[in-house]
Amino acid sequence: MASNDLLKGTLKPIILKLLSEKGRMYGYEITQSVKLISEGKIELTFGALYPILHKLEQDGVVRTEAEVINNRNRIYYVLTEKGNGTAREKIAELEEFVNTIKLLLKPQLGMDYGIA
Amino acid sequence: MxxxxxxxxxxxxxxxxxxxxxxxxxxxxxxxxxxxxxxxxxxxxxxxxxxxxxxxxxxxxxxxxKIQENTRYLIDKNYKNMKKMMKVSGTISLIMLGLATVFKIFHWPGAGPGFVFGFFILSMFFFPSAIYINFRDSHQKKNGLLHLTALIGGIAFMVGVLFKIMHWPGAGVMLVVGTGALLLLFMPILLFVSLKKAKTSKDKMLYSMGVFALIIFEMSFLFKMMHWPGSSVLILFGSILLFTVFLPMYTYKNFKENGRITGQYIFLVTTSMFAIIFTFLLSINVSKNVLENFIRQDYITMEVVKHLEVRNEKVYTEYEKMSDSIHLQCDSSVAVLKKNTQDLYDFINELKIQLVQATDKTDKKTAEEMIVNTSRIIAKDNYEVVHKIMLGDANNGKATMLKEKIEQYKTSVLALTVSNPRIKFLIEKSLNTEDYVTPEFKQTWEEYRFSGTVLIASLPVFSDMEMNVKQLEYEVLHSIICKSNNL
The missing domain is CATH 1.10.8 (Helicase, Ruva Protein; domain 3)
Known part of the structure; x- marks a missing residue:
């Protein structure tokens, strides 16, 4: 399981990525998707999820659609026009970051540059 | 699914x-x-x-x-800043007040500014931000008034306590305003809100009783601070209601509902204990018996002083009748003795009047009557005013002046009777102004006499001086006359 420290900055792009692929999702669905796709290695707790979703809504990146399902209100989150752009940006940013980290963690990295 | x-x-x-x-x-x-x-x-x-x-x-x-708090924290800038301010100011004021208390205990300089600064931050930054956070967290518009009255009353009360500690003028007004706002506005609104929230009639009764007990308790505190009559009855009634009726019932209800003691409950009990101890400390009542002893002691001493006055007058009258040769020899000395003695006596008596005037806030005439019949004094157990007047902020109070006066008197009287070792010894003994020193303890004469002394206990100290002055007058007068008579 990935540690919280590592996850901290990546949750927002992960959520945006999921939303941009699936169109609209509700909170529980997002946590389950993350769990499923990461094969249980990343657990997005609902305590971490909802503050981020509300923040995204506040910033105009996502909007909500309420629907009554199984006797209760279900809030779906959808990327806005502006959100599509933000999502692309954030995802690209994370990808780049991950690639950089990969570079850094490559074995014998130092040797190639004659440092070591 | x-x-x-x-x-x-x-x-x-x-x-x-x-x-x-x-x-x-x-x-x-x-x-x-x-x-x-x-x-x-x-x-x-x-x-x-x-x-x-x-x-x-x-x-x-x-x-x-917690999720709601985190969400709000992430989104609302105001909320976020207030929360930060609450944490920072709470920590700073707690540190300041803690340090100031330690400084005060050890009599180090700087305790005063520490208290002022700590209280300022507590009442002006921590308290308002805490109320704001509480308001936002509960987020019920109709509770706005509740929070507003708590804010005003709380600030006035805290500033009042600060003024009281610093002996600044206006503490009384501030405390009355603060306690009044809490009593007349906050408490009734709190009751109203709790009654609306209460589900059963049992809960309703419990809440009303709790608020009622609190009102009585706060009222007793206010009465005591202002020296209004009836505070002891209120404090008795209020605390009995609070501790033997409300608290057990509330604990029972809490335990029954939650099935366990919650952290919130422990917090509630601990903080209320602290608040109550603080209240008691501020309005502490010195036992009546102890005060009675001082009243009796002062009465007896003053009776002796009256007796000595009459006796000294007799000696002066006798002296008037003596031969011209004696008058020629002694007149100047006797005049000096009589004048200096009267001056010192008047100075001491004036201090008594000033103290009573300041503590009981009466006019001079009433104070003069009160020092004759000390049981009439109301603020018997006040020591702050005594400390302030006699010792001042840095040993610059009236006690130092008194010491100087006594020393001058001793020198002048000693000059009149150089040759008499018995009287020299008497003077040193009865008007001793030496610092109080033991191997493990050292206090100046001023502190030894007046630091922490309640008003009613300080009056016999003065009366004792008056008695000794009158007795010395007699001895010195006697020795002057005898010497010139070659007796």
């Missing part, structure tokens, strides 16, 4: 309501999320009860509230 019935959803949403989630659609989010979790559990064959029980372990009320 199982799906929950309307009734089951109802149960879950009622529980989430308990956490008072009011932030836009967050409650809907959380209810749906919990429902989904329960449905997932149920699809593995569990009953609703078992499934919900398991899920509830993960999502307690505290956790739900």
């Amino acid at each position: 199982e799906s929950l019935s309307a009734k089951q959803v109802e149960i879950i949403s009622a529980d989430v309501q308990m956490a008072k989630i009011t932030f836009t659609h967050l409650a809907d989010d959380l209810i749906d999320h919990i429902c989904c979790e329960v449905e997932t559990e149920m699809s593995s064959g569990k009953s609703f009860q078992d499934a919900y029980e398991k899920v509830r372990q993960l999502f307690g009320i505290r956790e739900l509230q």
